[in-house]
Amino acid sequence: MKQIENKVTPRILSGFMELLPADQISFNKYLSIIRDTYEEFGFIPQETPLIEAAEILMSKSGGDTEKQIYEFMKGDERLALRFDLTVPLARYVAQYYPQLVFPYRRYQIGKVYRGERAQKGRFREFYQCDIDIIGDGELSLVNDAEIPSVIYRLFRKLDIGDFVIKINNRKILSGFIEAMGLEKEDEALRIIDKLEKIGNEEVIRELVNLGLKEEDAAKLIELISISGSNEEILIKLQEIDINVEKFGEGVRELIEVVKMAYKFGVPEESLQIDLSIARGLGYYTGTVYETKMKNEEISGSVCSGGRYDNLAENFTDRKLPGVGISIGLTRLFSQLKSAGLIKEESVSVSRVAVVPMEGARMDFSLNAARLLREAGIKTEIYTEDTKLKKKLSYVNKLGIPYLVLVGEDEERQGKVSLKKMQTGEQWLMTVEEVISMIINK
């Protein structure tokens, strides 16, 4: 059946992340902290297919997305791989609307696909870890204030360094732009979103190209550069005399959300109003968030999102406003790794390796392993019939903290030898004693 003589060179595609055991164990710890934290706040798990009809996934797309999407035919269906978790969420909520309870609070953690040109820090396959709260017709601003409290708790638990949650309200920017008579608000916001990357001058040039007067562009830069404590920024904002309703609404919302977020337990120093936060995506309509690590080796926003008025408008006439955030875990992990911030985990998940010595019957070892597992201790058995040295080298290389040795002597006494690998200490004890020692450690 198989006649291949030439071997295929084992490799993965560029732009894909694949990890060795120790890193995979670390990665999974982050995944599980994220999942646990989302559930702690009552977010319900959701899972949607990776493949959907292209028509569904592209229903909301602008130009850039279409170029990036993985698309293919199967039979006579045009299929595509999801490129985010938001479009599938919109489709899901519209599809199952009658069976869902609103506000619908869901999380989805899963891989998404973008056929980008491979470059450093860009992945073609990456994890997104999203939460969203979707209202039926309306959704209180309290939700906008809860989101930073989830981010705060989560990043504290991830324990990857100091961070700050930046917050803004898009209505402030778009109201300001409206007041200047420019209609292309979304495009202007996309230019502002590039501020950090391209700098003030280039932003002004692009805004002027878009149709803004040079002095108005300069005023806009002045607005988004307002700095100080949150209180100072809010006072300055209230002093600005702009006669466009949207602007005032944005200021009022921002004040309410920030004050409420404090009540949700977010400390003032972790929540920072930044009027330059615009978010590139067109669908945000109010509060927007970005999260920055203070460590400069972790660039960009590690957790972003915002409020949108109308999640599923391409699928339904119902008004379904929402607010949510997304973490791009693959990129974050890759940056942490490059910065040397990933704590080296053991290469194994086992806490104990049971190693039968030459001449020992397996029964006793197998029984010991079973008792350890039943006590909730992850335990593996070294199964190969090799020299003791090789057995010990296996346990060492995997970094398994405890070794349980079973030889003829031990069997005779109904005991095992427990060795703590880190210190080299060794005891002869019953399996019950081993269990209580490891559990109380």
Add this chain to the structure above:
Amino acid sequence: MKQIENKVTPRILSGFMELLPADQISFNKYLSIIRDTYEEFGFIPQETPLIEAAEILMSKSGGDTEKQIYEFMKGDERLALRFDLTVPLARYVAQYYPQLVFPYRRYQIGKVYRGERAQKGRFREFYQCDIDIIGDGELSLVNDAEIPSVIYRLFRKLDIGDFVIKINNRKILSGFIEAMGLEKEDEALRIIDKLEKIGNEEVIRELVNLGLKEEDAAKLIELISISGSNEEILIKLQEIDINVEKFGEGVRELIEVVKMAYKFGVPEESLQIDLSIARGLGYYTGTVYETKMKNEEISGSVCSGGRYDNLAENFTDRKLPGVGISIGLTRLFSQLKSAGLIKEESVSVSRVAVVPMEGARMDFSLNAARLLREAGIKTEIYTEDTKLKKKLSYVNKLGIPYLVLVGEDEERQGKVSLKKMQTGEQWLMTVEEVISMIINK
């Protein structure tokens, strides 16, 4: 930017499974039991990309797989979606051989893709939950005996009904076929694998077509029909006079593995030798397993696998023997659901809903929720400013077991009203009392 006036009908593709919240919560419970059990036995997590170069994934394929694979071009690369987790495992082990510790015990839980014609019980996207143990050069038979003990512990924990692990050794069948002078062993085994589906007569006809004498085909049927207790079957097997080394080796291995599996804690009534188990896939070379639920509404094998001599022969010259199993969780869940065997979980993961009453300040509610979470209790806050009735209906529909009501009265006393939804009992108590009541429940 968006001018679409006509809505796109929200839908998913046929052959894909998507769940509503209660079912998704159940599904995730199974996933987490599987993951926890695999780790309990010291299997290390592995994760490979869903997309690989088509050349890699198809390196071992026979004919059927190629028709099923999702394949597409991106730029000038021919890509494909993985159709199982075994080929990626083989590629991974060959690629990272120098960095891995052997025996390499890994698990991978992830989705795989097969573009099959949609039909009942066939999914195009489904979860596989695999474990494999890979040796470097050789791998002791003890591993073949450990596998049934993992299956046994796992299916007990899944708690979905009685099951039996069927076990056989392919060398017995292929040795028998070799003794009859037929060289197309793999094809013969694939025919035998269909026995349950097509019946004795059709199997005999196909074997004869393949070149077997009719009386030899009948003898083969006689062999695979041997029944009785494991001990009886093993005695009968040892009495068969076949002068082919492979046959005897198969019998000896089967005896050793079954006896050792008992020592691993698998009870005799849960492990059943069944000489008709052949497994369709060509790469199995020794022990093979299938797991059947006693409930007849769950058809087919719910957990299958076996021993293979040479995992990665298409990628490397190294001999890497292994043994492993796979659970097709999507199909299993779908069958359990049809049979009414999925326990209805609550629609929410929250244990407590904190509901602020009209006129109450949010502070007190938010603080209560935070304390509950810090005590490890999943807690959500009802955020919308609606009538009390609507708030209670939300908690009811989601099946959240505890309601914490906070009104002006409660605030004044520094207490909350706790309501146990199932019984309607209600208490006025401090948040600390609520926590200890729920935790000690």
